[in-house]
Amino acid sequence: MSAGTGPSHAGHCGGTDAERCRTLDALLTGWAPEPDPVNDEVINLVESIRGDRTVVRVDDVARRHGTSVRRLQRLFLAHVGVGPKWVIRRYRLQEAIEQAAGGPLDWARLAADLGYSDQSHLVREFSAVTGRTPAAYARSLT
Numbered sequence: 244m245s246a247g248t249g250p251s252h253a254g255h256c257g258g259t260d261a262e263r264c265r266t267l268d269a270l271l272t273g274w275a276p277e278p279d280p281v282n283d284e285v286i287n288l289v290e291s292i293r294g295d296r297t298v299v300r301v302d303d304v305a306r307r308h309g310t311s312v313r314r315l316q317r318l319f320l321a322h323v324g325v326g327p328k329w330v331i332r333r334y335r336l337q338e339a340i341e342q343a344a345g346g347p348l349d350w351a352r353l354a355a356d357l358g359y360s361d362q363s364h365l366v367r368e369f370s371a372v373t374g375r376t377p378a379a380y381a382r383s384l385t
Contacts, residue, residue, distance in 0.1 A: 285322040288315070292330055296338050299358025301327045332368070335359075339369055343381040350377055 258266075288308060292298050298307075304327055305312045319327045335357045342353055354365035369377045 281318070282322060285318050288318070288327070289323065289330060292327070293334055296334065296357070298331060299335065301331065304331070336368060336372055339365060339377060340373065340380070343369075343377050344384050346381070348377075348381070 288304065291307070292304060298304055301312050301315060305315050308315075315327045319325060319330065323330065338357055339353060342348055350365065351362040354360075354362045357365065359365040359368070366376055369375075369380070373380055375383065
């Protein structure tokens with residue numbers, strides 16, 4: 244294109260910087276999605292799982308929040324991308340990792356406290372995620 248034959252931007256970019264910023268803000272704000280109360284509900288559910296390490300089963304969450312296990316499963320799959328059981332297991336495992344970093348532990352007691360069926364269940368899940376047994380992980384931190 245030769246000079247002077249391109250599109251004119253004078254009508255689109257006129258005004259002061261402040262006016263252009265207000266116009267851009269109005270445009271971008273107009274594209275904001277409507278708030279979704281279900282998203283807030285799911286965020287609160289995940290936060291309740293994260294904040295209460297005594298939650299070890301999906302039916303615990305359902306009972307505490309007055310809903311069904313099936314509804315929780317649908318909400319989590321649609322809004323989190325994984326089921327509530329997966330979220331609970333990850334937070335339990337995170338607790339085990341944090342405990343391991345704190346020093347020597349009674350692994351059987353920790354497994355029971357976190358809702359694992361037994362110590363070997365904790366060790367299998369811990370090893371699958373971290374690549375080390377809980378004891379080896381704890382030793383690697385010292």
